[in-house]
Amino acid sequence: MAAPRTGETVAWRPKAGEIPTSPGVYRFRDPRGRVLYVGKAKNLRARLTNYFQPLRSLHERTRRMVLTAAGVEWTVVGTELEALQLEYSWIKEFSPPFNVQFRDDKSYPYLAITLGDEVPRVLITRNRRLKGAKYFGPYTKVWAIRETLDLMLKVFPVRSCSDTTYRRAELTGRPCLLGDIGKCAAPCVGRIPRAAHQDLAQDLAAFMGGGDRRFRADLTKRMQEASAALNFEEAARVRDALGAMDAALAKTAVVLGEDVDTDVFGIADDELAASVVQFIVRGGRIRGTRSWVVDKELDVALGELVETVLRNAYDEDAYPPREVLVPELPDDADELGVWLSQRRAEGREAEGLRGSGRTRLHVAERGEKAALAETASRNAAQALMLYKTRRSADFTARSQALAELQEALGLDEAPLRIECFDVSHLGGTNVVASMVVFEDGLPRKGQYRRFNVASTTDDTDSMRQVLSRRLAHLADEDAAPAVQGERFAYRPNLLLVDGGQPQVAAAKRALDEAGVTGIALAGIAKRLEELWRPDDDFPVILPRNSDALFLVQRLRDEAHRFAITHQRTRRKRDIASQLGEIPGLGEARVRQLLRHFGSVARLRAASEDDVAQVPGFGRVLATSVVQRLRGADPEADVMEAEPDVAEGGPDGLVHEAEGAPEPAATAR
Numbered sequence: 001m002a003a004p005r006t007g008e009t010v011a012w013r014p015k016a017g018e019i020p021t022s023p024g025v026y027r028f029r030d031p032r033g034r035v036l037y038v039g040k041a042k043n044l045r046a047r048l049t050n051y052f053q054p055l056r057s058l059h060e061r062t063r064r065m066v067l068t069a070a071g072v073e074w075t076v077v078g079t080e081l082e083a084l085q086l087e088y089s090w091i092k093e094f095s096p097p098f099n100v101q102f103r104d105d106k107s108y109p110y111l112a113i114t115l116g117d118e119v120p121r122v123l124i125t126r127n128r129r130l131k132g133a134k135y136f137g138p139y140t141k142v143w144a145i146r147e148t149l150d151l152m153l154k155v156f157p158v159r160s161c162s163d164t165t166y167r168r169a170e171l172t173g174r175p176c177l178l179g180d181i182g183k184c185a186a187p188c189v190g191r192i193p194r195a196a197h198q199d200l201a202q203d204l205a206a207f208m209g210g211g212d213r214r215f216r217a218d219l220t221k222r223m224q225e226a227s228a229a230l231n232f233e234e235a236a237r238v239r240d241a242l243g244a245m246d247a248a249l250a251k252t253a254v255v256l257g258e259d260v261d262t263d264v265f266g267i268a269d270d271e272l273a274a275s276v277v278q279f280i281v282r283g284g285r286i287r288g289t290r291s292w293v294v295d296k297e298l299d300v301a302l303g304e305l306v307e308t309v310l311r312n313a314y315d316e317d318a319y320p321p322r323e324v325l326v327p328e329l330p331d332d333a334d335e336l337g338v339w340l341s342q343r344r345a346e347g348r349e350a351e352g353l354r355g356s357g358r359t360r361l362h363v364a365e366r367g368e369k370a371a372l373a374e375t376a377s378r379n380a381a382q383a384l385m386l387y388k389t390r391r392s393a394d395f396t397a398r399s400q401a402l403a404e405l406q407e408a409l410g411l412d413e414a415p416l417r418i419e420c421f422d423v424s425h426l427g428g429t430n431v432v433a434s435m436v437v438f439e440d441g442l443p444r445k446g447q448y449r450r451f452n453v454a455s456t457t458d459d460t461d462s463m464r465q466v467l468s469r470r471l472a473h474l475a476d477e478d479a480a481p482a483v484q485g486e487r488f489a490y491r492p493n494l495l496l497v498d499g500g501q502p503q504v505a506a507a508k509r510a511l512d513e514a515g516v517t518g519i520a521l522a523g524i525a526k527r528l529e530e531l532w533r534p535d536d537d538f539p540v541i542l543p544r545n546s547d548a549l550f551l552v553q554r555l556r557d558e559a560h561r562f563a564i565t566h567q568r569t570r571r572k573r574d575i576a577s578q579l580g581e582i583p584g585l586g587e588a589r590v591r592q593l594l595r596h597f598g599s600v601a602r603l604r605a606a607s608e609d610d611v612a613q614v615p616g617f618g619r620v621l622a623t624s625v626v627q628r629l630r631g632a633d634p635e636a637d638v639m640e641a642e643p644d645v646a647e648g649g650p651d652g653l654v655h656e657a658e659g660a661p662e663p664a665a666t667a668r
Contacts, residue, residue: 012071013052019045019074025086026074028065028098035094036069040083042332044074064541065098081335088311088339099308111136111149113158113205119166119187119194120201122158124149128318135318136208136287153183156204158197160184208287260284262323262369265309266376268384272296272553275384276309277376282321291383303330310336310361319347320359325373329363337361388554397547398441404548405494408540409533411520415494416440419470420524421507422498422559423453423462424566431456433466434563437492441551443558447490450566460506463497467510474516494520498556500532508534524556582624589616593625604629 024044028037041047051072055063077083091099114121116132124146128135153160161169161176161184169175169188179186187197226235264279274294280287292312294305307330314320320340330336340359364370391397402414409415418438425431431453437444451469456462474491495511497503504523511521522540523532530539531552542549596614597603611622 009052009055010066010069012069014048014072016045016049019048020076021045022076023078023080023083024074024076025083025090026072027090027094027096028069028072030068031070035090035096037065037096037098038087038090038094040080040087042080042083044076048072048074061098079335080332081338084332084335084339091311092315111208113201113208115198115201115205119197120158121163121166122149122153122160122201122204134205150183152204152207153178156200156207157183157185158201158204159187208282260323261321262325263313263321264325264364264369264372264376265306265313265327266373266378266380267302267305267309267327268377268381269294269296269302269305270384270553272549273384273387274305275380275387277380277383278313279372279376281372291380293383293387302328306330307332307336310340314340314343319343322357323360323362325364325369326361327363327373327377329361333361388550391547391550398551401441401547401551404542404546405551408542408548409494409520409522409531411493413493415492415520417490417492418494418496418555419492420496420498420555420559421463421466421470422556422563423459423466424560424563425459425462431462432563432566433462434559434566435466435470436555436559436562438551438555448562450562459499460502463499463503464506464510467495467497467507468514471510471514471516474514492519494522496552496555497521497523498559499523500525500530504532504534524552582621582628585621585625592616 021043023040023042025038025040026044026048027035030036039047051058051062051066055066058066075086077086109124109126110128112123112125112130112133112135114123114130114133149160157178159166160178165176166188169179169186173189175184175186175189175191178184179189179191185192185197185200187194192200223235223239226232260281261283262281264281266277266279268275273296276292276294278290280289290313292309294309296305300308306326306328310320310324310326320343322344324340337359340361341357344357344359364373402416405411406414416439420436420438421433423431423433433451433453435449435451437447449470451466453462453465456465495507497507500523504521507521507523511517511519521534524530525532525539530541532539542552593603593611593614597606597610606626608619608622608626611617611625612619614622617625
């Protein structure tokens with residue numbers, strides 16, 4: 001079959017009239033019959049029609065999936081809930097490559113109580129498939145759960161020995177060391193009836209499940225009764241058990257009310273990947289945490305990602321609590337809530353628990369739950385950054401990334417030195433640019449550079465100016481950088497600019513005007529799916545989840561971050577120059593003012609009353625500050641500041657590494 005032209009769709013597209021309008025689940029297959037993607041729809045015709053628009057209008061990843069496929073098939077179901085359940089089953093069965101793929105970044109330890117055994121045992125395990133066991137966790141650190149278990153055995157002396165050790169004790173009539181030191185009730189030698197030991201294991205499970213308050217009250221009452229009966233030995237034993245319980249509880253932070261059972265999900269994502277953090281809250285305390293790394297093949301909205309996250313979290317080994325907090329509700333939140341309630345009922349029934357209840361799915365908007373959800377989101381963002389950094393820093397991954405870039409861009413050698421440029425501005429003012437440098441796939445922050453653009457017509461003109469100024473510092477190929485004494489003169493193998501064809505064309509003009517040859521050039525498209533080379537009609541598409549794409553993404557993000565940081569510094573310096581002209585307002589008070597409001601935007605929007613509340617600022621000084629800021633022309637002020645920030649050289653290049661102090665502003 002001939003490949004379709006850009007404006008066409010695929011030849012195997014089904015006729016619209018053949019596709020039903022009912023709810024259902026669809027599967028894209030490749031020529032060998034492999035399932036590429038599974039999706040569901042309230043209206044199959046409306047959803048599938050979106051995949052068969054002209055190819056040029058499709059998102060790049062969707063276009064690649066449609067071109068890879070050889071056909072699509074669908075199954076009609078009665079309700080949207082049935083569609084959700086069937087989609088879940090097919091994704092589990094086929095593991096389609098274009099669906100979101102989850103990878104647990106580690107095997108987490110759990111605390112398990114084998115309530116299904118005749119003589120229950122408590123143990124720490126990573127195996128989630130022990131028959132009849134009740135699990136608690138997961139826990140991020142093995143040592144943390146070991147410490148908690150050691151304390152709990154003083155209160156609930158359930159057996160924790162292996163089956164071999166238990167049988168040996170039964171045969172010899174002698175308990176193990178834990179029985180001698182009071183951390184096991186020793187049912188192996190009949191010190192406690194097996195039925196009583198079962199009750200002890202149930203109590204431990206209830207405590208770990210959030211029943212802190214009841215057990216603490218019971219122990220306190222027993223201690224007081226023993227003391228009143230002058231049974232001080234028993235009172236001291238109960239007191240020690242109460243102390244052990246308090247020590248165990250102190251290891252888990254109280255975050256919500258004691259009757260709150262909820263799972264809180266935080267999600268952070270970008271174009272390539274996402275990370276998920278789950279806080280497991282039982283009895284108002286965080287009993288465990290869990291995290292995943294997500295590889296995104298097709299572009300999915302946050303709501304759709306939430307749905308996939310929940311299906312992955314509550315598979316056959318886990319069921320949801322009464323409440324689940326997510327950052328955003330998916331479109332079919334009602335059906336997903338019903339599915340979660342069914343999973344909860346099935347899980348509790350399997351454990352022999354009563355009152356299955358219903359799971360509530362919602363977004364926390366205020367109060368303690370919202371604060372906890374924000375904490376989960378921050379943890380997810382940190383986990384995503386750590387995942388990307390570790391992947392980029394790995395030597396093997398870096399080598400692979402450079403080799404893939406060399407092949408994709410058709411370079412003669414691997415780009416060992418890459419310079420990436422980004423332009424940033426605020427509504428057309430305060431135009432700045434950044435240059436970040438990666439050598440051997442690692443950032444060289446000492447060689448980062450900042451640029452200030454005095455006047456420009458648009459982003460492409462700004463990019464051309466910045467590249468021209470950078471290329472002016474290039475040493476001749478025959479001159480050694482050590483002689484010039486300027487690491488900035490090192491010749492890059494590859495120049496990357498943030499942008500598509502227009503920005504690449506502007507950078508190419510700068511190279512041509514400078515007469516520089518032998519340096520590769522490419523532009524990073526906005527969504528980081530494409531690399532544009534000069535004079536090419538089509539972009540270079542790097543494989544999804546490739547090390548090269550992760551390296552390019554990190555370069556783009558670093559250049560953007562560095563440019564934004566410089567722009568904010570300049571804006572603060574501009575406003576500090578304005579405030580410094582007010583009589584009675586010195587540098588210390590200007591810094592105090594900026595610290596108090598936290599940002600330039602908040603300070604500009606502040607009223608006289610707001611400024612007067614700053615320690616050391618009276619009504620007269622507050623009036624002067626507000627009048628100065630309200631009466632100033634911000635755009636004119638930026639232009640006045642240009643000579644001040646160009647101290648690095650006449651071309652406006654600020655010669656400083658990241659983290660070095662900014663040059664002081666010249667008094668006007």
